[in-house]
Amino acid sequence: MLLKDKTVIVTGGSRGIGAAVAIGCAQHGANVVVSHHSNADEVVAAIQALGRGVVAVKGDVADPATGSLLVQAAVEHFGGVDVLVSNAGICPFHAFLDMPPETLKRTMEVNLHGAYFVTQAVANRMKEQGRGGSIIAMSSISALVGGEFQTHYTPTKAGVHSLMQSCAIALGKYGIRCNSLLPGTILTDINKDDLADLDKKAYFEKRIPLGRLGQPEDLVGPAVFLASDMAQYVTGAALLVDGGMFVNLQ
Numbered sequence: 314m315l316l317k318d319k320t321v322i323v324t325g326g327s328r329g330i331g332a333a334v335a336i337g338c339a340q341h342g343a344n345v346v347v348s349h350h351s352n353a354d355e356v357v358a359a360i361q362a363l364g365r366g367v368v369a370v371k372g373d374v375a376d377p378a379t380g381s382l383l384v385q386a387a388v389e390h391f392g393g394v395d396v397l398v399s400n401a402g403i404c405p406f407h408a409f410l411d412m413p414p415e416t417l418k419r420t421m422e423v424n425l426h427g428a429y430f431v432t433q434a435v436a437n438r439m440k441e442q443g444r445g446g447s448i449i450a451m452s453s454i455s456a457l458v459g460g461e462f463q464t465h466y467t468p469t470k471a472g473v474h475s476l477m478q479s480c481a482i483a484l485g486k487y488g489i490r491c492n493s494l495l496p497g498t499i500l501t502d503i504n505k506d507d508l509a510d511l512d513k514k515a516y517f518e519k520r521i522p523l524g525r526l527g528q529p530e531d532l533v534g535p536a537v538f539l540a541s542d543m544a545q546y547v548t549g550a551a552l553l554v555d556g557g558m559f560v561n562l563q
């Protein structure tokens with residue numbers, strides 16, 4: 314029980330990686346605030362079945378007010394917040410030369426500005442509580458490498474990684490640790506259409522030394538570790554969780 318009685322906020326906790334991390338944190342003893350944009354009933358039921366506290370909060374992370382609402386829910390239901398997993402994100406694949414300005418703007422606003430606003434709201438509460446905390450941003454292997462149809466997306470993932478580095482400095486004096494996770498290719502709704510291209514899927518599988526694409530559950534151990542006191546001296550770090558894809562040049 315690495316997170317016994319801690320309160321964890323997970324943005325984008327209704328599906329994919331965020332849902333797995335929310336349930337994984339509950340399995341390790343945490344109460345969870347599940348932030349979502351449409352429906353989180355399944356995750357809420359899974360966490361209730363584990364006997365842990367859970368509350369779902371609907372809202373767009375791109376709205377600066379959402380961070381405060383998440384903190385408010387954590388305080389009202391569980392008395393405070395110990396961990397933030399800033400995970401909500403979108404990746405509407407599109408070519409560079411005719412990228413619609415609205416697609417660029419929305420991707421930046423959800424992935425980068427959203428992470429900024431929620432991190433800021435949570436960090437202010439953690440400072441007030443005076444007992445430190447752990448903030449984890451879901452960056453990506455895409456913070457380090459490019460993607461032909463991700464020119465609007467990869468800068469947001471480099472951005473949240475950089476945000477955690479700067480926040481590690483800004484918040485270290487309050488005992489608040491800030492780190493990022495860099496998943497490789499994980500099978501979720503975000504890339505369902507992209508990986509329907511079987512040649513592309515086979516290319517990824519061949520490139521991954523561990524021999525398979527990732528599952529959302531592959532992020533649970535790394536997230537729980539960074540959230541827990543086991544990582545008490547880890548801040549400003551970035552952990553690749555990609556089955557070895559990044560280092561496999563030839």
Ligand SMILES: NC(=O)C1=CN([C@@H]2O[C@H](COP(=O)(O)OP(=O)(O)OC[C@H]3O[C@@H](n4cnc5c(N)ncnc54)[C@H](OP(=O)(O)O)[C@@H]3O)[C@@H](O)[C@H]2O)C=CC1
Nearest residue numbers: 325327328329330350351373374401402453498499501503
């Ligand atoms: N899958 C992958 O290969 C990789 C993913 N990542 C990152 O991991 C994170 C999670 O991705 P993944 O699980 O794959 O994606 P999914 O599409 O499966 O889930 C996305 C989650 O984000 C939520 N969300 C989307 N937009 C908003 C918004 N405006 N406000 C609040 N919540 C929102 C969704 O909520 P709702 O269900 O309510 O719509 C959903 O819970 C993203 O940041 C992504 O960039 C990083 C590297 C690889």
Ligand SMILES: C[C@H](O)[C@@H]1OC(=O)[C@H](O)[C@@H]1O
Nearest residue numbers: 404453455497498503504
């Ligand atoms: C959505 C993509 O499949 C996924 O997103 C990332 O951040 C990874 O790099 C993959 O490209």
